[in-house]
Amino acid sequence: AVSSPLTVDRTGFRPSSDFETPTVNAADRTSHIDEVLPPPTARSAVPILDDPVEERTHDVSKLKPPNRRADKKRILVTGGAGFIGSHLVDRLMDEGHMVIVVDSLFTGKKSNLERHYNSPRFEFIRHDVIDPISLEVDQIYHLACPASPIHYKYNPIHTLKTSFLGTYNMLGLAKRTHARFLITSTSEVYGDPLVHPQHEEYWGNVNPIGERSCYDEGKRVAETLCYDFKRQNGVDIRIARIFNTYGPRMALNDGRVVSNFVGQALRGEQLTVQGSGNQTRSFCYVSDQVDGLIKLMNTEDVDGPVNIGNPHEFTIRELADVVKKAVDPNVEITYTPLTPDDPKQRKPDITKAKDVLGWEPGVELMDGLKLMTVDFKERIRNGDEGW
């Protein structure tokens, strides 16, 4: 039941092995883990039809894997066909890495990755991370999860499964391959925050049973899982708490405020401000966001979650005015009802990102909106929402 440090479990397609048998060094046999583990025979109650255990008698960590260049990495991006994921893939491909995208295409689009299809360094796998997958990788960026409130509320149980089972499966993969693991958590872990701006030590104010809870609590438990895989299995983890992000390639029907306003302004429709419009958010342009994620992944010895976002705070009314200025000053504003549990204010404290990663965002909202508008205009003109 207990792996020797010299034995590599290569079953891969069996995440339950990670669940049931945490790796324990032979020297640590007196660890409390032994006391809480079920007896070895209990595992055989689960029928496993195809379970080829390849055992190695040497220490694989000292060997170089075949078919990989020493200076380039094999990188998995889950959710890589989505908005932020596809921009991240662009950057990693430009840096010359091998990139594998795993995406269920629930919200992601293959067209976001079109430019990479002919590259031998790129691979797309349509797969939902709630099911395990066996791959060989050096780094994992785990982004897979619907992020727009209208999408994550569409099937909340699936959203929770994505956050828990998806993260669990990817952490199991990181454990087996010794890959460094980065998850995009969210500013929503702070809920409707009572501390402003939000720093990473704040534990948040989250409704556990509301309509948004599938996402907020899902990401909170995903963070917990990361820390338990780190403590229990030594997995090298990074947690990015990302704040509202916008830019080209957001889906036209995404439902989030920046994409709604830009799309509405371009079509000459009224901008739908929910509630009074006095609630605040802080908007980070996607290239800044991706830059922060890559820095977080590649900085050594980062402990604890790191906020990645733009600290420039706007009320939603102010955002509407900036969008009008950037796109069309003549569009009107209409007021619609607020959704339940909508956070009243949100602004990241990015002191830690500045100090530890040397990162801070550089793109002003007006400039970012103009870049986004070019992309939206083109897609609206072509009637092209991608596929």
Ligand SMILES: O=c1ccn([C@@H]2O[C@H](COP(=O)(O)OP(=O)(O)O[C@H]3OC[C@@H](O)[C@H](O)[C@H]3O)[C@@H](O)[C@H]2O)c(=O)[nH]1
């Ligand atoms: O058309 C709209 C859409 C939204 N809004 C308002 O704009 C604010 C922002 O709403 P969004 O839907 O864009 O995003 P939220 O900040 O509520 O949630 C987001 O937070 C961070 C992420 O991790 C997720 O992307 C998402 O959950 C809310 O107060 C909302 O009520 C409008 O006023 N009009």
